[in-house]
Amino acid sequence: MQTVEPQDEHRWLQQLLGNWTYESNCSPDKPDEVFKGSETFRSIGDLWVVGESTSEMPGGGASTMQITLGFDPQKGRFVGTWLGSMMAMIWTYEGFLDDSRKILTLESEGPSFSGDGTTAKYRDIVELRSPTERLFYSKVLGADGSWTEFMKARYQKI
Known part of the structure; x- marks a missing residue:
């Protein structure tokens, strides 16, 4: 195998990379709920980063989430996964940077909010505002073809 x-x-x-705190609003089908958490990103060599976060869930209870991100030169796309202690599904990502190289859009498909067993397309977006601030927000594609934001988090590096 050839080294990349x-x-x-x-x-x-x-x-x-580093330690971050965040505050997030989540409102897929009810009034906004705010929760706070922390996240640590570390590298696996020069090709991968892994982030692990912990927070209280809206409505109570602790949660742990993990994200892995890399770039696949053959696909010309970012790739990764996301999983959370609150669900049995692992989400897989493919994504791209915008022209400003400040916004990484990660696309995935998973269960829809309808609860009827159908799936929906999602976008998780990482926006680098500065070396110490970033945003992370999630959108779902509606039947009308428009993207609706249902979660937004603001991160501060500590």
Whole structure:
């Protein structure tokens, strides 16, 4: 197997490394609920980053989430996964940077909010505001073809 040399996209992911705190609003089908948490990103070599976060769930109870991100040069896309202690599904990502190289859009498919067994398309978006601030928000694609934001978090590096 041939060793992969880090590319600009791999270096972009290194900006996520470190310890962060966050406050998030989540409202898929009810009034906004706010929760706080913390996240630590570490690298696995020069090609991958892994983030693990903990928080209280809206309505109570602790949660742990993990995200892995890398860049696949053959696909020309960012790739990754997300999982949470509150669900039995692992989400898989493919994504891209915008032209400003400040916004990473990660696309996935998973259970819809309808609860009827159908799936929906989702976007999780990482927006680097500065070396110490980033946003993370999630959107779902509606039947009308529009994207609706249902979660937003603001992160501060500590």
